[in-house]
Amino acid sequence: MKKNKKIIPNANYDVEMIDITKTFANGSIIANDNITLRVKHNEIHAIVGENGAGKSTLMSILFGIYKPTSGFISIKGEEVKLQSAQDAGKFGLGMVHQHFKLVQDFTFLENIMLGAEVSHFGFLDRREAAKRIGKLCHQYHLPLNLNMKVKDASVGEQQRAEIVKLLYRDADILIFDEPTAVLSDKEIKGFLEMLLHFKKIGKTVILITHKLNEVKAVADQATVIRQGKFVATYDVHNTDVVIITDAMVGKHLTKLINEQQYIELPIDAPTVLHVKKLNAARLSEPKVRAINNLSFEIKAGEILGIAGIEGNGQTELAMILGGLIKPESG
Secondary structure, eight states, X not given: OOTTOOOOOOTXXXXXXXXXXXXXXXXXXXXXXXXXXXXXXXXXXXXXXXXXXSHHHHHHHHTTSSOOSEEEEEETTEEOOOOSHXXXXXXXXXXXXXXXXXXXXXXXXXXXXXXXXXXXXTEEOHHHHHHHHHHHHHHTTOOOOTTSBGGGSOHHHHHHHHHHHHHHTTOSEEEEESTTTTOOHHHHHHHHHHHHHHHHTTOEEEEEESOHHHHHHHOSEEEEEETTEEEEEEEGGGSOHHHHHHHHHTSOOOOOOOOOOOOOOOTTOOEEEEEEEEEEEOSSOTTSEEEEEEEEEEETTOOOOOOOOTTSSHHHHHHHHTTSSOOSBO
């Protein structure tokens, strides 16, 4: 951004980020390079790009976690200089991060209250907070056991808690960073329906993703970022997904078809790996089971795929097979 360049905030946008640059390591790493983003009130605006394109960094700047090296930010027509996430909250911003920011040993009630406690005469009023949170859970169809500790909850439950946490703070500009990366197909469908509901009741949604089928399903606009730079903003309803894909990668992609015939293994192919009744705890939460009584075998010349939602034991399995950690049994 040029020095002494006077920018007048535009009240037609809930969010304006103009000429945003963010560098790290004394300027040797440029995460965001002169990016401009404009988000209208009550739209679902997707920020798309490949992994490492700078999407999360840009939203971390908007949410006050990082300070921009240079650039201009306005929220609802007012120029802002955010010093923290707490500052962002004062302007109605809320963010659900890709890696949840929940205290594992706290209950959902304690996590949602944290930083926005209700008190009377200096004492926490858990009953009043639970009553208000319960109403939000019912209103937005986000069921939660408020007395459950986070470390005992599923990934889907933790994400619901993060969303309720935003609603509890009356956020009306909601930022979601790769929200479906850890969800099942059924959970993804429910989540996308919830985004449309948020739009229906007047909230503004910013969705960080690289899944263009989800962008097509719910977004109004999509801003493409590639290698830390702004590429273009597209009207999703009137733009072919191929155009957005090409903008993300910087070239036209051609479909590859594998014409190699499947080679059947001989019946007597030897078993080279045999896993039987394997049990292991989650790396980050030793009291939670990551692998439960898992058995399989692989024969010579075979390719075995391990599929599943992130956080369901794949990492622990790979580390056990690689000899980096020991299983509980098996």
